[in-house]
Amino acid sequence: MKxxxxxxxxxxxxxxxxxxxxSKKYLIPxxxxxVLGVVFNSCNxxxxxxxxxxxxxxxEQSSIRIVLIADLHNTIYGKDQTILIDKVNNANPDLxxxxxxxxxxxxxxxxxxxxxxxxxxAPIYFVTGNHEYWSRAIQKILEEFMSYGVIVLSDTYxxxxxxxxxxxxxxxxxxxxxxxxxxxxxxxxxERVFRELDEIPLYKILIAHRPENVEIYKRYSFDLVLSxxxxxxxxRGLYAPNQGFFPKYVGGVYSYENLTLVVSRGxxxxxxxxxxxxxxxxxxxxxxxxx
Numbered sequence: 518m519k520x521x522x523x524x525x526x527x528x529x530x531x532x533x534x535x536x537x538x539x540s541k542k543y544l545i546p547x548x549x550x551x552v553l554g555v556v557f558n559s560c561n562x563x564x565x566x567x568x569x570x571x572x573x574x575x576x577e578q579s580s581i582r583i584v585l586i587a588d589l590h591n592t593i594y595g596k597d598q599t600i601l602i603d604k605v606n607n608a609n610p611d612l613x614x615x616x617x618x619x620x621x622x623x624x625x626x627x628x629x630x631x632x633x634x635x636x637x638x639a640p641i642y643f644v645t646g647n648h649e650y651w652s653r654a655i656q657k658i659l660e661e662f663m664s665y666g667v668i669v670l671s672d673t674y675x676x677x678x679x680x681x682x683x684x685x686x687x688x689x690x691x692x693x694x695x696x697x698x699x700x701x702x703x704x705x706x707x708e709r710v711f712r713e714l715d716e717i718p719l720y721k722i723l724i725a726h727r728p729e730n731v732e733i734y735k736r737y738s739f740d741l742v743l744s745x746x747x748x749x750x751x752x753r754g755l756y757a758p759n760q761g762f763f764p765k766y767v768g769g770v771y772s773y774e775n776l777t778l779v780v781s782r783g784x785x786x787x788x789x790x791x792x793x794x795x796x797x798x799x800x801x802x803x804x805x806x807x808x
Contacts, residue, residue, distance in 0.1 A: 564798065586784065587615070619631075620649055644671075674714065711737045724742075727744060
C-alpha cells in the first residue's frame with residue numbers, strides 16, 4: 518500500500534507552481550530512476566572534484582589551492598557538520614571561497630557550524646547568492662559570517678598574499694540585490710570597479726554566484742571565475758536556475774580565450790521539490806600552478 522501511495526504522489530507532482538501528470542506507462546520506470554538516483558547520492562555523500570589550472574603569473578614552482586564551496590543551502594553533513602568540515606580541512610587549502618547560497622531562508626545553522634569548524638584553516642572569502650537576499654536578513658547573515666573572520670567581497674577586490682604570490686581576489690554581489698537596492702546594476706558596478714584591473718599584471722580571480730553571466734565577466738581581465746548556483750542541473754544536467762532545460766553551465770571547467778570558468782555543482786540536499794538525481798553534492802578544489 519505504501520508503495521502504491523508513493524507512486525500516486527509521484528504521479529501528481531508540483532513543479533514551479535504547476536500540476537503535471539505522468540502517464541502510467543512511464544510511472545514505474547520514472548519512479549525507479551528517481552529512487553536509484555537518490556540511493557546513488559546517499560552512497561556518495563559528498564563528491565570531491567579537483568581541477569588543476571596553469572598560469573605564467575605565479576612565482577616559479579609555486580601553486581595555490583582553493584576550496585570552492587557553493588550552494589550549501591544550510592545542509593548539515595554528519596553531527597555538527599563534521600563530514601564537510603573534515604573534507605575542507607583535509608584539502609589543505611590556501612584559500613576558501615564561499616560562492617553564494619550558503620544559507621537558506623533565515624536559518625543559518627548549517628552555515629555557522631561549517632564556519633566554526635573551518636575558521637582558521639585558511640582565509641575565507643564570501644559573495645552573496647540569491648538566497649542570502651531572499652532571506653530578507655542579509656545584514657544579519659553578513660554580520661554573522663564576519664564574526665567568524667569571513668571576508669565579504671561586496672562589489673570590490675583585494676590584492677592578497679597567498680602561497681608566496683600576490684593575486685587579485687574580487688567579488689560581485691548577486692544580481693538579486695537589485696530587488697532590494699533600487700538602482701543597483703551589476704554591469705555598471707563591474708565597469709566602475711573592475712575596469713582598473715586591466716592595469717594590474719597579477720593573476721585575477723572573480724567570485725560570482727551566477728555562471729550564466731560569463732559573457733559579462735569576459736569583458737574584464739580576470740583569469741579565473743568561481744561560481745555555483747546551478748546545483749549541477751539538480752537532475753544531472755537537465756535543468757538549472759536561470760538557464761532552463763539542458764543548461765550550458767552545470768558544473769566543471771569552461772575555457773575561454775581570456776579566462777577559465779569553474780562551476781561547482783553545489784552542496785545542497787535541501788531542495789523542497791526536486792531531489793538530486795545522479796548528481797551527488799560536490800566540494801571543489803581548484804589548484805593553480807605556475808606554468
